[in-house]
Amino acid sequence: MKTLQRVASIKKIEQGNIVTPQGFKxxxxxxxxxxxKKDLGIILxxxxxxxxxxxxQSVIQAAPLDVTKDSIQVEGKLQGIIVNSACANACTGKQGLKDAYEMRNLAASKFDLAPHYLAVASTGVIGEYMKMDKIKRGIELLEPSPAxxxxxxxxxxxxxxxxxxxNCAxxxxxxxxxxTMGGAAKGSGMIHPNMATMLGFITTDAAIESADLQLALSTITDQTFNQITVDGDTSTNDMVLVLANxxxxxxxxxPTHPQWDTxxxxxxQTSESLAKQIAKDGEGATKLIECNVFGTESKHAAQIIAKTIIGSNLVKTAAYGADANWGRIIAAMGRSGIDFNPQQVTIAFGDLVVLEDGEPVDFSEEIAKAYLEQDLLVINVTLKEGSETGTAWGCxxxxxxxxxxxxYRS
Amino acid sequence: MKTLQRVASIKKIEQGNIVTPQGFKxxxxxxxxxxxKKDLGIILxxxxxxxxxxxxQSVIQAAPLDVTKDSIQVEGKLQGIIVNSACANACTGKQGLKDAYEMRNLAASKFDLAPHYLAVASTGVIGEYMKMDKIKRGIELLEPSPAxxxxxxxxxxxxxxxxxxxNCAxxxxxxxxxxTMGGAAKGSGMIHPNMATMLGFITTDAAIESADLQLALSTITDQTFNQITVDGDTSTNDMVLVLANxxxxxxxxxPTHPQWDTxxxxxxQTSESLAKQIAKDGEGATKLIECNVFGTESKHAAQIIAKTIIGSNLVKTAAYGADANWGRIIAAMGRSGIDFNPQQVTIAFGDLVVLEDGEPVDFSEEIAKAYLEQDLLVINVTLKEGSETGTAWGCxxxxxxxxxxxxYRS
Known part of the structure; x- marks a missing residue:
């Protein structure tokens, strides 16, 4: 798969969202x-x-994840997702698990569905119990529509x-x-997926079996949701769900369909759009940082280097200060765990080369500063180890x- | 070796430093x-x-490291260390290496030493060339004494x-x-050693061969310098040198000497003191955070968990806000890469237990806040996986x- 190639025929739908595909409310x-603020939602x-x-991939997984996995394993089908914010229902022991099942059952009852057709997702503070009386009342208020x-x-x-x-479609x-495919997501802090990263919900009216849909999602996750980082912390509640009706x-x-690649x-594209929206809205962020790494032996190496750069607090503060401090970029590369020849590294801010084949370039600080003050910063790093590429996004x-x-908590 | 045991007979020397041991200037x-500010120093x-x-352990190593390694490999002996701040002389290509050798030679000439008896260390901005005229003039000004x-x-x-x-002794x-043993160190940002962490210089009047001294240093590095983190970034210039005359x-x-353990x-103790002083003086820090992990299968597991907690931006900001947000601690543990049973985790701020065997404890927020507002925060985490322990320090x-x-750069 040529991962950086776009299929020209994919159309972006302006103001599109999770109900843009047919048959969703x-x-x-x-x-x-x-x-x-609104704090309870449903997709059906x-x-x-x-x-x-x-x-x-955290060892600590919140109760809603257990319930969702339990739902999916029954038939490999879902008809809805009930989601709350404010409380993560994580590290809440037996009571938390009971509450998550109760939340699923209340929604199933309200919408006349078998409970195992519902997934449950929660996000918010860890270690607090769900206020189930409010969840119950909230579920009663839900009146889904395709509007x-x-x-x-x-x-x-x-x-x-x-x-x-x-959102996107x-x-x-x-x-x-x-x-048609649409998506909604949340995520701002505790964003450093080793898998998911946040809550991501994608709907599509495509016909596809669950096993193939899972294959497709697994194929693209490492290049999209797993390549963003805000603060290096992985949540206990991260989940991406795709529904295809x-x-x-x-x-x-x-995989044997002639348009599988399409x-x-x-x-x-849907996942990358959501991932980038999350990175750009990182807690306190003023800009989106994209890092492209070219010329590595493996795609994995490029992705690791890109993500290490994007995750460096020193790179992130320099970006905030619009300081063309490329030394912090190469320092981050050096500790990425990937081996490379420092004498073959070229670094550029956008098109402005600041290090070429390991030697500092005498660049214009004024031009660099003007570039770095924009709300999109693209860091391009080229090695001469191979022909693979990788990209990561952060803030x-x-x-x-x-x-x-x-x-946050108070 | 019982790593947490103190040898009662070790005495701290108040106001002690690198010239407290005999025979150093x-x-x-x-x-x-x-x-x-002062910016050039020497130990002899x-x-x-x-x-x-x-x-x-960064792939990117600054020129002074190459020169120091070159010096040491000649005889395995050193008589001095010449150090500058302001410029790291890292990522400076061939000119940088030439400059580092020149710095060594100028100091050797001034103090009438064979060049290979001198180590070179630099710290500061990456990617800028050394101002050799100033280095040269500075070396002429150095008049070492044991005062x-x-x-x-x-x-x-x-x-x-x-x-x-x-400092310490x-x-x-x-x-x-x-x-007697004395130490001096610097380090405030770009501190997340995978080996060293900063510049650390330790002097001692002990008699010991270089190979044994190296064994001793390697034994304790993983429990001291490698267990501090300020911002997750590893420098290109980190170096710890021990001289024993x-x-x-x-x-x-x-190792066969009856007092080897002593x-x-x-x-x-010298290394831990310097490491903690560095962590406490982390860039912008208002407090030292110590994390003790008890009850793991291996010491490595305890050290990894402790360091992951200490390194979490979310734990670090909660500490700054004096917010008893233990959910961030367990979230960090969950992504540490170490497997454990979440139902057997107990977390305490000092003696105040906030999570016990995986269940939230109803603790006093007032007492927690009063504790967290102090300038030393101790996080104690207990698992029931084994009997090993580990500690990390941060800010x-x-x-x-x-x-x-x-x-920083401007």
Whole structure:
């Protein structure tokens, strides 16, 4: 798979979201877990949908993940996802698990579904118990519809310290019919996926079996959700779920389908869009940082180097200060665990080369500063070890990151 | 070796430093690499000394490290260390290497030593060339003495963003004679050793061959210098050097010497003292954080967990905000790469238990906040996987860290 290639026929749908694909409804309400913001949402498919999931690789996994895995293993199908913010229901012991099952059952009862057709997701503070009376009341308030306004409500309901909602939608022709995919996500801090990174929900009307959908998701996760970092911390609640309800009417997709690569690109583009939106909205961030690494022996090496650079507090503070301090970039590379020849390293901010084949370049600080003051910073690193490439996304480290996290819980 | 045991007979020498052991001189001067602060220093032993060294494990190693390694490999002896701050002489290509050798030769000439008896160390900005005219003039100004005031000058000359000098000295009886050890260090940012962490210089009048001294240093490095982190970044210039000139007159130390463990403890206590001073003076830090992990299967596992907790930006910001957010501690543990049973984890701030066997404890927020507002925060984590222990040290993440690093280079 040529991973940096775009399939020209994939169309971005402006203002698209999780209900842009056929056969999905959603809602978001204020259940009272938070003072005034919306805090409970649901996505429903009209019919049971194929499902793919990836979860945090943390040893500590929150109760909702157990419940979701339990739901999926029954039939490999889901018809809905019930999500709350404010409380992560993580490290809450037996009571937490009981609460997560109860949340699933309450939603199943409200929407007349078998409980195992529902996934549960939570995000918020770790170690606090769910306020189940509020969850119960909130579920009663949910009135899902396919209207965009309800998708916006859902997107808002899943946020924590996020400052903006995250969404996207794309479509492409497969088997002569239009296949559409939409996404919603939340994530701002505790973002350093070894797998997922946050909550990510993707809907599509493509026809595809769950096993193939899982294969597709696993194929692109390492290049998208796993390549963003805000602060190096991996959440206990990370989860990405993809629902595919087949309403588009294409031939079922699988690796032998002639347009399998097209579908992979559709999923990759949707995932990358959500991942970048999350990185850009990192806690306290003022800019998105993209790091492209070229010329490594393996894709893995390029991805590790890119992510180590993006994750460096010193690179992140220099980005905030618009300081062309490339020494911190090569220092981060040096500790990435990947071996390379320092005398063959070239580093550029955008097109501005600052280190060439290991020797400092006498560049214009003025031009560098002007470039670094923009809200997108692209760091391009070239080695001469091979022909592979990799990209990672992150954000700068600012006073506001400290402010947000020195007082998050209270 | 019982690593947490202290040898009762080791005495701390108040106001002790690198010239407290017999037969060492030092000096620090303003060479002009910086506007007004001292920026060039030297340590000299009266006679060639046994030497042990550990270096950064970064793929990128600065020129002075190459020169130091080259010096040591000739005879395994050193008589002095010439050190500058302000410029790291890293990523400076062929010119940088030439400059580092020239710095060595100028010092050798001034003090009438064979060049291979001198080590070179640099710290400061990466990617800038050395101002050799200033180095040359500075070396001419160096007038080493065994006086404490010159040790203070040296300690100041090696600092970068550090706010305080770091020093210590201890003594112990070995073979009926007093063996003394002293240390000086710098390090404040780019501190996340995989080996060293910063510049650390230890002097002792103990008699010991270089190979045994290296064994001793390698034994304790993983429990001291390698267990501190300020910001997760590993420098290109990290180096710890130990010089032992034998002036104390003890029988040469080796693993078969009956007091070998005593010497190991002396070196460990000196190293731990310097390491903790560095962690406490982390860029922008307001407090030292110590994390003790008990009850793991291996010491390695305990050290990894402790260091992952100490390294978490979210734990560090919560510490700054005096927020008893233990969820961030267990989240960091979960991503440490060490497997454990979450239902057997107990977490305490000092003596205040907040999570017991995986279940949240209803603790007093007032008492927790009062504890967390102190300038030493001890996080105690207990697992029930085995009987090993490990400790790591770090500091909180504050507005000032961002301030310092958003404008360090300019």
């Amino acid at each position: 959603t809602a978001g309400v204020h259940a009272g877990l938070r003072y005034s 498919s009209d019919i049971p949908a194929s499902v793919a999931a990836v979860y945090t 965009d306004k309800d998708a916006i409500d859902f997107e808002q309901a899943i946020l924590t310290t996020d400052t903006v909602t995250k 794309y479509s492409v022709e497969i088997d002569g019919v239009t296949v 087949g309403k588009a009417g294409n031939q079922a997709l699988s 579908f992979i690109q559709l999923l990759k 700068d480290l600012t006073y506001d990151y400290v402010k947000i996290n020195a007082s | 030092t000096a620090g001067v303003h060479a002009g690499l910086r506007y007004s 032993s009266d006679i060639p000394a046994s030497v042990a060294a550990v270096y950064t 404490d005031k010159d040790a203070i000058d040296f300690e100041q000359a090696i600092l970068t963003t550090d706010t305080v000098t770091k 201890y003594s112990v009886e070995i073979d009926g004679v007093t063996v 034998g002036k104390a007159g003890n029988q040469a130390l080796s 010497f190991i403890q002396l070196l460990k 909180d993440l504050t507005y000032d860290y961002v301030k310092i690093n958003a404008s």
